[in-house]
Every structure is written in structure tokens, then in C-alpha cells.
Amino acid sequence: MTVLAIGLIVFGLFFLVVGSIGMLRLPHVFARAHALSVTDSLGASFVLAGLAAYQGFSVDFLKIMVVLGLVFILNPVIAHATIRAAYRAGVRSSEGESN
Secondary structure (H helix, E strand, O other): OHHHHHHHHHHHHHHHHHHHHHHHHOOOHHHHHHHHHHHHHHHHHHHHHHHHHHHOOOHHHHHHHHHHHHHHHHHHHHHHHHHHHHHHOOOOOEOOEOO
């Protein structure tokens, strides 16, 4: 069970690192928000699944599952709100294009 937990956590950390690199490398807020929301959802899900596998069935397992459910609900909402606020503020997605 520990090997499975470590594998899930490492896999999740890979997605979190890729999202962080995308946040630094991508040119504008829309691409950054897209890359970060997708990789953050996957990375956090795998890390939490690894922690749940490590804990086994206990009260902590249930707490981790509640947090995992909140991640699935809140990450898309936060990404949408961020992109919508940037769009309404008139942030440009590229040099020659206006929103």
C-alpha cells in the first residue's frame, strides 16, 4: 500500500510542477489560468488520493475525501472566476487582439 501511495503522490507532484512551469512560461493570463487549473486539479487529486491510500480506512481518510471533493468543485469555479474577471477588465490575450 505504501508503494501505491508514493506512486500517486509522485505522479501528482509531477502535475503540480508542470503547472508551475506553465504559470511561469505561458504568455498571458488566459493560457496561464487554463494550464494551472487543469494541472492543479489533477495534481491535487493524485496527491490526495496517495495520502488517502497511505492512511487506510479511518477518520483521516474521510477528511481527505471531503477535501478531494472540494477540490473537484472549487478549482473549476475559481479558474472560471479568474478568467471572467480578466476578460471583463479588458486584459488582452495577445498583442494584436483586444477582448
